Amino acid sequence: MSAEGLSQAKKIVIVGGGAVGLEVARQLTERGERVRVVDDREAVVEKARAQGFSAERISFQNDEELKRIGIGGEVDVLFALLDDDASNVFLVISARAMAPELPIVSISGVRDTIERLHAAGATKVIDPYRISGYKIYERMHRPLIAETLEHTVFGKVNLDIAEIHVREGCFLHGKYLDELSLEERYNLIVLGVVDRELGDHLIFATDPRRHRMDDGDVLVVIGPEEAFRKFHAQLNAVEQ
Amino acid sequence: MKLSDLVIRLAYQMEESEGYKRAKQAVYDLLENPHSRARPYFDSLMMALVLSSVFLLLYSVKHHLGAWAGWFEAVAVSFFILEYLGRMWVYSSVHRIVLDEYEKSELINEPFRLSRAVWNILRSKWSYMSSPMAIIDLLAILPSYRSLRILRLFLLFRLFKMFRYAHSIQQFGSVLREKRIELFSLFAFLTFVLLVGSSVIYLFESRETGGQIEGFFEGIYWSLVTLSTVGYGDITPQSFEGRLVTMVLIISGLGVLSFFTSIIVSAFQEKMGEVRDRRVAMLLEKKKGYTVICGFGRVGQVVAEYLAKDKLPFVVIDSNAEAVELARRLGYLVVEGKSERIGLLQMLGVGRSAGKILCLTGDDVVNVYVTLSARQLDENITIISRANQRQSVDKLLHAGADHAIEPFKIVGLIAGEYVGQPVAFEAIHGIVMGEKDITLETIRVPPDSWLDGKTIGEVPLEDMRLILFGVSTPMDRSSDHVRSHFDLESRRFHFNPGADFVLQADDMLLVFGHKYSVLHMRQQLKSGRKRR
Numbered sequence: 001m002s003a004e005g006l007s008q009a010k011k012i013v014i015v016g017g018g019a020v021g022l023e024v025a026r027q028l029t030e031r032g033e034r035v036r037v038v039d040d041r042e043a044v045v046e047k048a049r050a051q052g053f054s055a056e057r058i059s060f061q062n063d064e065e066l067k068r069i070g071i072g073g074e075v076d077v078l079f080a081l082l083d084d085d086a087s088n089v090f091l092v093i094s095a096r097a098m099a100p101e102l103p104i105v106s107i108s109g110v111r112d113t114i115e116r117l118h119a120a121g122a123t124k125v126i127d128p129y130r131i132s133g134y135k136i137y138e139r140m141h142r143p144l145i146a147e148t149l150e151h152t153v154f155g156k157v158n159l160d161i162a163e164i165h166v167r168e169g170c171f172l173h174g175k176y177l178d179e180l181s182l183e184e185r186y187n188l189i190v191l192g193v194v195d196r197e198l199g200d201h202l203i204f205a206t207d208p209r210r211h212r213m214d215d216g217d218v219l220v221v222i223g224p225e226e227a228f229r230k231f232h233a234q235l236n237a238v239e240q
Numbered sequence: 241m242k243l244s245d246l247v248i249r250l251a252y253q254m255e256e257s258e259g260y261k262r263a264k265q266a267v268y269d270l271l272e273n274p275h276s277r278a279r280p281y282f283d284s285l286m287m288a289l290v291l292s293s294v295f296l297l298l299y300s301v302k303h304h305l306g307a308w309a310g311w312f313e314a315v316a317v318s319f320f321i322l323e324y325l326g327r328m329w330v331y332s333s334v335h336r337i338v339l340d341e342y343e344k345s346e347l348i349n350e351p352f353r354l355s356r357a358v359w360n361i362l363r364s365k366w367s368y369m370s371s372p373m374a375i376i377d378l379l380a381i382l383p384s385y386r387s388l389r390i391l392r393l394f395l396l397f398r399l400f401k402m403f404r405y406a407h408s409i410q411q412f413g414s415v416l417r418e419k420r421i422e423l424f425s426l427f428a429f430l431t432f433v434l435l436v437g438s439s440v441i442y443l444f445e446s447r448e449t450g451g452q453i454e455g456f457f458e459g460i461y462w463s464l465v466t467l468s469t470v471g472y473g474d475i476t477p478q479s480f481e482g483r484l485v486t487m488v489l490i491i492s493g494l495g496v497l498s499f500f501t502s503i504i505v506s507a508f509q510e511k512m513g514e515v516r517d518r519r520v521a522m523l524l525e526k527k528k529g530y531t532v533i534c535g536f537g538r539v540g541q542v543v544a545e546y547l548a549k550d551k552l553p554f555v556v557i558d559s560n561a562e563a564v565e566l567a568r569r570l571g572y573l574v575v576e577g578k579s580e581r582i583g584l585l586q587m588l589g590v591g592r593s594a595g596k597i598l599c600l601t602g603d604d605v606v607n608v609y610v611t612l613s614a615r616q617l618d619e620n621i622t623i624i625s626r627a628n629q630r631q632s633v634d635k636l637l638h639a640g641a642d643h644a645i646e647p648f649k650i651v652g653l654i655a656g657e658y659v660g661q662p663v664a665f666e667a668i669h670g671i672v673m674g675e676k677d678i679t680l681e682t683i684r685v686p687p688d689s690w691l692d693g694k695t696i697g698e699v700p701l702e703d704m705r706l707i708l709f710g711v712s713t714p715m716d717r718s719s720d721h722v723r724s725h726f727d728l729e730s731r732r733f734h735f736n737p738g739a740d741f742v743l744q745a746d747d748m749l750l751v752f753g754h755k756y757s758v759l760h761m762r763q764q765l766k767s768g769r770k771r772r
Contacts, residue, residue, distance in 0.1 A: 027652035133542025202667035206705035
């Protein structure tokens, strides 16, 4: 689901350099984001450095130090991936106080903590165990779908899920979802649209209530990378 | 030709005969094999036979029955005799003993002695006949010689035969056997108290001294009645000394009774886990292709939750008492124990009827070990394992896992997608995780259905409110019109095939849609009408 070339690399801070933190750092680096790992344990920081990440030791209980690494400033996304839930909650609360708009992603496998992290201000809480459990279940009972998704959308193959932002003046503006026919023209499948004014849920493309697109809507689209490139070229050309 | 040569040739013939082996296996399955399908039916039949024959014998004490009762008794007894002989037959292999003896004598270059082989045969059969259950079987046959009154007592042994057929009675027997040391010491103490009590009461209460005790046997009888706190009162002590002994006996009787009760109770408590496990194994015995979940941590809990929602059979193993308690509370089949134990896996049907095994503990060493054991037990079982570290994936696959799932890698993937496109991510994530009404589903093209042979353009997907993601076909299919296809492990996935892509039987359509739309489409296909 990458969108290289379409947007600039984001500045990401990962707090917590454990197994999860380093795995996330690895994946994000592969996608071309600018990643920085911070932790309050020297050994962990050393390990992260040894694996080639930019790492730093800070005490995340100190707001000054958080500010110094760019929270409330240039950081685009913050990951709170410490090993214990209480520290994550504390970190999320501190960061939220400093940067009200910053997307904060955290992790927990316990239902109560997930709620608490949301209450503390986390934008997104990942439950790795639920997802792994579901993947296993899918593997057993919907093997074809599991295999297809694993190899295409979530795999190395260049089939991506991406979002297209509708702006005033672009040729999507004012059109209905079902009259786009991007499937044939661009080899892109439109899943639906998220109207930010109505909330975050996806309006499915075949929804009987027809949706007219306007400024701020986000189209959710699946397609090969080159199709996106072609589409964006067209989009920009029309805009100019 | 000498007799011994004849015997050896016969033994070799038996060794080679397929029919003989099959017959013996069939008898073994019927009588002894705890996992055979026929066994429960046979056990129930024998139980019914035992109960009805005992009932008839009791009934005939006061009533006169017709000739059919005699016939029934004859049938029952002949069943018992056949069963006895059958068990003796499968207990050991006569021709094998002869051959072993012969081959041994060949090895040490000595002449084969038939007498020694016969001796070995007799010894092995005797070891069967002298086993407690075999003795009970034999005694259960005897009451048919009803000329002897005492033999009627052996009627009871027919009831003892129930031990063979009912698991719960067997468990009771094994509980008693385990506590035999405690029971023995209790019995010794009881004998001592009885002896003292009856001697004293005989001394003070015999007829000669003005009491009611006739002989020493009555003394023992009275002591036991008093000791057990039953106290019929048909014999009562009259003298001061006699009453003193009574008081002592009653108090020690209380002690004996409570001691006995506590032994039995504690024995059952210790056995409780085992009884439960056996119950789980018995419940599983009836199912096929169920899933064994090793490790009831967070991942295991989620998988169990999804399986339970779909009403699919599964069993959980965990060594942690808390996790086991949680699973039990949720109503799952669960066994407490280490999944590394091969015996436990076998008891739960791995290698027989289990279809899948999931190794989901937090310890990669355990996961690898269980994967390896499961693959050894069953070549065809599906194994999915959890890799907590990246290095373990190769080891798990090497050990025989079909798939390895890495929770942390999944977090990384999701994090990456989230950073890239948060809006699209939230949308697709809900669909992929099955949390929304909109799902991604497969629809198979049945042979000769109205889909078979049609092009994509002819299928009214839009009217059915479905969005085609792609078509999964066998590897060898290619089409000029497909703009992008991807080769998976065994199938080819055609993304967004054009309107002129021709569908063939057994192709799979992958569609996004509301679950009711998908259901509707599947129903239309099932009705099987070939629309033109």
